[in-house]
Amino acid sequence: xxxxxxxxxxxxxxxxxxxxxxxxxxxxxxxxxxxxxxxxxxxxxxxxxxxxxxxxxxxxxxxxxxxxxxxxxxxxxxxxxxxxxxxxxxxxxxxxxxxxxxxxxxxxxxxxxxxxxxxxxxxxxxxxxxxxxxxxxxxx
Numbered sequence: 001x002x003x004x005x006x007x008x009x010x011x012x013x014x015x016x017x018x019x020x021x022x023x024x025x026x027x028x029x030x031x032x033x034x035x036x037x038x039x040x041x042x043x044x045x046x047x048x049x050x051x052x053x054x055x056x057x058x059x060x061x062x063x064x065x066x067x068x069x070x071x072x073x074x075x076x077x078x079x080x081x082x083x084x085x086x087x088x089x090x091x092x093x094x095x096x097x098x099x100x101x102x103x104x105x106x107x108x109x110x111x112x113x114x115x116x117x118x119x120x121x122x123x124x125x126x127x128x129x130x131x132x133x134x135x136x137x138x139x140x
Contacts, residue, residue: 034090035066040121041092042104055107055115060124062095106130 042060071085078091107130108114117135127133 031068038063038066038092040124041094042124054105054109054130056103056105057100057107057124057130058103059097059099060121061097063092064095065093067091067093100124102128104128104130104133 039062040060041063042057067090068088069091071079071083071087071089074083074089074091076082104124104127115130117130117133119133119136123134123136
């Protein structure tokens with residue numbers, strides 16, 4: 001909800017807000033959503049036959065907790081290397097991996113963003129091809 005600013009009539013038929021304000025609101029909502037809703041994460045690995053330049057998913061991990069932290073505060077154990085980067089990063093605390101009955105193949109190889117989908121556990125269990133996984137909240 002946008003609040004009327006001082007000097008603006010509350011009966012106005014329009015309102016304005018800087019892009020950074022709306023982006024902050026969206027980021028705050030998304031962060032809250034991510035912390036509450038994200039329960040499973042998967043990572044793709046090179047497929048046995050990588051001639052098609054794709055990856056496969058054969059395991060999923062339960063998400064125990066999600067925190068938002070500056071990259072510089074994450075440990076080498078959490079990230080693989082130290083960084084002085086002050087940008088905020090999501091840190092996912094994971095449980096023990098669960099093996100899928102059927103691996104999901106044809107996960108895009110070239111782009112991390114292209115290989116991400118927000119979906120459900122049942123959609124993951126039903127799919128055998130990455131393109132067939134239905135997205136719950138639209139594309140990323």
